[in-house]
Structure formats: C-alpha cells, structure tokens
Amino acid sequence: MSNWIDLQQDADTGIESLRAHFVGHAYDPHWHDSFLVGVTEQGVQQFNCRRRRHQSTPGQVFLLEPGELHDGHAPSADGFTYSMLHLPPQWLERELRALFEHAPQQALPGFADTLNADPQLAAATVRAFHAVHGKELRIVRETASDDLLCALTRHLHWRQRLAIDPRLPLTAQRAREYLHAHVAEDIGLEQLAAACNTDRYRLTRAFKAAYGLAPHAYLIQLRLTQARQLLSRGQTPAAVAARLGFADQSHLGRWFRRAYRLTPADYRKRCTYLPD
Template sequence: MSNWVNVTQDKSTGIELIHAHFKGFAYDPHLHSSYLIGVTELGHQQFNCRKKIIDSYQGQTFMLEPEEVHDGNAPDPLGFTYKMMHLDPAWLKKSYEGIFNEPIELAIESTLRSDPQLSHLILSTYNILNNNESQLMKDTYLDLLLENLGNTPIFN
C-alpha cells in the first residue's frame, strides 16, 4: 500500500476531514491554523511536537493546538493510517460556549492519549460527518465529543 490522503469537508461545520496512510517519511515540519483531533487507526506513527518525539499506535488519540509545529513518519515498514478532524478555533470556541454557557479557555494538555472510549467517539464523529448523516446526528455527536473533551484533562 503506498501513501494516500483523502480530504473532505463537512459543509455545515466547515470541519475538514482527513483520512491518510503513510509509509516511511510522511511530511516535513509544518503547522495548521486549526485544532487537530485524530486517531491512529493502524500501525505506528511518529512525530515531533512540543520538543518531544510522540509515538502514536493503533487506537491512540492525538491532538494538536493551532500553530504547533509537527512532522511525521512511519518507523515501521507497514506504515500508519489515521483519521483526523481539523476544527476551526472560532467554531470550537463558539461551540464550547454554547455547551457550557460560559467562556472557555482552550488548551490541549497532552498531545497523546490512550482512551478507547474517546478514540471510538472521535472515529464515530468523523464517520458521521464524512457520511453526511443528518444534521441532528452531526450535532449530537459533535456535542458528545466536545463535552467529553471539555470534561477531561485534554482541554483546560
């Protein structure tokens, strides 16, 4: 299997959805203006972020704040596959304020997390957005995801 990247966007939220597979070198150091929330579906991905080497394995969740420089590579010959959502900071802040009825400061405490329930929720939300399910389903899963993230040490 060679490298591939599929990019789509949910029209109602603007959330960009990325499904990708890489072998060996994946990408040079770069940054995004959005929050990144994803799950390593298969394999072992490795990236530099926050002056540390991060190793993400199948089922682990990875998250980055806007403007965090990171790179990527697959240390194992089979490579890695992930699904990731790019969340616009303005949309995320507005959504959190709607859920919690108060201003919230968004900061990702940990880039990597091993939490099977969170990984499942991220993948379910991704799939609902990617499959263009009903707006009610999208809103329900996005609210569940944001509530889950807001009640964990990931977001402060």
Template sequence: MSASTQDNWVHFSRDADTGIELFRTHITGNTHAYDPHWHDDYLIGYNEQGLQQFHCRHQVQRATPGSSFLIEPGELHDGESPHHEGFTYRALYLPADWLHRQLGGIFENLPDHYELRAESTLSEDRLLLGSIASAYIALRENEPRIVRNACLDQMIERMTAHLSWRKTQNSELLLPRLAREGRDFLHAHLYEDIGLEQMALALGSDRFRINRSFKAAFGMAPHTYLIQLRLVEARRLLAKGVKPAEVASDLCFSDQSHLGRWFRRAYKLTPAAYHRSCSPG
C-alpha cells in the same frame, strides 16, 4: 476526494455546514511524512494502524494503533513513519471559532479571559476514540443533519475530559525583542517578497542575530516560519474559492508548482485538489 503517490494516499473532504475538514491518510514506512507546520484549527484524530511519530510540545510523540491525538491551533508539529509498515490515521480539523460556539452549549458559563488547552497530545481513552470515529463517519457519509449533530456533540463532550481552561496570558513579554518584532514583521509583510536584509534593516539588527533569536523563540528560522504562515493563509484562501495560481502569485510563490511543492510537504495534498474539495460548486 482522493489523492495518491505510489503507496501513500489521502482521502479528504470538507463539511459545508461546519467547515470541518476530514483527512484519512496512509504514509508508507521508513519515511519523512510532514514538514514542521501548524494549523489554525483544533486537530483531533486517531491512529488506525502502525506507528506515527511526530514532534510536538518539545517532545517526541508516538501514536500507536488506537491512540487518539489532540493538537491545539498554532502548535508546531511534524510527522514521520519509523517502521516499514507505515501508518494510517483519521483526523478532523475543527475550526476554532466553531468549536468555541459549540462549547457554549455544554458549559453554562464560559470563563472570560481563558482559553482551551489540551492536557496532553496523546490519549488512550477508548471512549474518545469511539466518539471521533463516529463523528468522522457521520460527516464522511453525509448522514442526516440530526445524526451529524449528535455525533459531533458526543465527540465534543468527550473531548472536554481532556481539555482545561487556562488563563490567557500576555506571552509577548516572555519573547526576546528581536523574535517578537521579527514575527510581527513577517506577519505584516505576508503578501510581499521580503528578504532577510530588509528584515534586519527594519529591526535595527543583523540577520545572524535575528536568526538565532527567532529559532530560540519559535523553533524555526524566519524563512521557514514565513513559508508556514503563507501555507496557512493559502489554505484559507483556497477554501474561500480563490484559484491556486492566484493564491501562489498573491503569496509570493514563483508559480503554482512552487506553491504545490510546499503545500504537499505540509498537507500531502496539492493546492488544486484542496481547492476542488473545498469549493465543489
């Protein structure tokens, strides 16, 4: 599936066996590319051409041609093209549960109560780049299953040089109460048309204190967080085959066009195009 707007374009497909999503995208120069957002998947890819600039881990990341990138599930990031020629990149979205299952074949004993961490967002490891490119092509061209498996295994093995195990910590205790309870409130009311006053009443505070606490903890206001949370859920529902209009209604967008405007700002795809590619049958 391909989509384009003027000089911007996206090639997207989804591997039925693994659930891995493939993106190859070109963004024109001197433009804002993506709103701050996150994914439930591991995002691995590389920059083909131009300079891709984005914020992640409280830093400005600058991916040049040949740079690989690895973004963990839940890591907030955006994107922009600061130079006239724009940038082009390829990426694979690896479902977290799928990746963890594959790692069981690499490590004899997976540590308990630990989780994966990318040592750094960007890498200049040429072997990693080559393994990403091979895996992308094998899936994109629907090579025989044994070839797809071999290329993915090679990529994962190379990834492990850039991953470490970190002890799973209860980070909840580090969050201010208002931020923690505010986030829980948003998750609990994902499918309801809630307002800030309703949230403030439930938390026994006021909207201004909640806003300040939430921004300090999560880097965005509650309403922005809720929109992004709903976009992640929209992707999940669309991939399951739920129709875009139904997804929009369920997640409290005013209509399919409203969902589409937010969806394109985060993913450069319409919900309908994403739905078609994930459920070709």
C-alpha cells in the same frame, strides 16, 4: 500499500475530515490554523511536537492546537493509517462556550496533552469522523460532534488570552507580528531585523528558540496556512500564489505538497467540489 489521502470539508461547520495512510516519510514540519483531533487506526505514527517525539499507536488520540509545529513519519515498514478532524478555532470556541456555562472570559481552549489513551475520547472521535466524513444527516453530524466535545472537556484547559507571551523573547514576537502583517511581501532578514531593532543573527537565534523555525521557514508556513483558507473558498491556485507572494503557481505547489501531500488544485477540488 502506497500512500493515499482522502479529504473532505463539511460545508456547514468548515470541519475538514481526513483519512490517510503513509509509509516512510509523511510530512515535513508544518502547522495548521485549526485544532486537530485524530485517531491512529493502524501502525505507528511518529511525530515531533512540543519539543518531544511522540509515537501514536492504534486507539490513541492525538490532539494538536493551532500553530503547533509537527511532522510525520512511519518508523515501521507497514506504515500507519489515521483518521483526523480539523476543527476551526471559531467553531470550537463557540461550541465550547455554549457547553461550558461559566467558561472563563479572555481565555482560549487548549489541549493538556498531545497524546491521549482515553477509550471514550477515541470512540467519540471515530464516531464524529465517520458522521462528518460520511456526510450523514445534519442531526447525526451534530449529535456526534456534541459527543466529541463532551469527551474532549475532560482533556481541555483554558489559557489566558495574552497580547504578549512572557515566556517568549520579545524580539521573536515582534518579528512574528511583522511577518503576519507583511505576509505577501518579499521580506529580507535585514529588513525584518531592522523592524525589530536587532541584527539578523540575534533575530534568527531568538526566532528559532521561540517558534522552532527560522523566520523564512515560518513565513512559508504562514503563507501555506493562508493558501489553504483561500483554496477552500474556491480561489484558484494561480490567484492564491500571486496573492500570497509565491513566485508562481508551481512554486506554491512544491511547498504545498511538501507540507500537506496534496497539490493545491486537488485540495481546492476536495474542499469545494469545483473542477480544476
């Protein structure tokens, strides 16, 4: 069976629903700005995340937080199939705070484990996926989403919202802030190192240790996550490429396909239903 992807976006919540099948290599390392909740339907889904290699098998739920670097690979010849929901952070936090009457202030929700074998969570994930992906009535989609959130509460933890993470080198955090502030600029390593009061070699080592990517690779991933946002709002690939500092539309397209296995035009069309 060849590789395929079926992706849609719910207009009311912004939740993306994706069902896909891959044989062999699926994804290069990348991250999303949404919470990922998915179920492996068939085969073995192998991926690296949180500095560990994971293997998700049928019935298991995989849970990833925004910004968590991960890849994808099928270690067996028959590949793997999965269904997944991309939950926008603002939507999830708002819904959880409505569900948790005494949710801690200045805290963010997070997933305790990357893989989970809870059958109730798996069933709730499947129901929510089919309700959203199948464009069921709003009351059906909302009920399924509420059931998913209730099942997720057993596997969530709250972590403090910190401006500076004491676990990570300060140099790396300063570099990350600089990249976010200058995302569309043609930034050089010397320029980035000077902004962090260090040299390019120490900067690269600290950044890789903190975020698992070199600064240039992080900048590309940052541009790609913003490209997804802009494309889902209807902006054209050419306009997005120009806005985010890609050399041209084909340059954006090459990186976008490596990360998401879709062209920017196809992603835009699936999210907005606008013609190319």
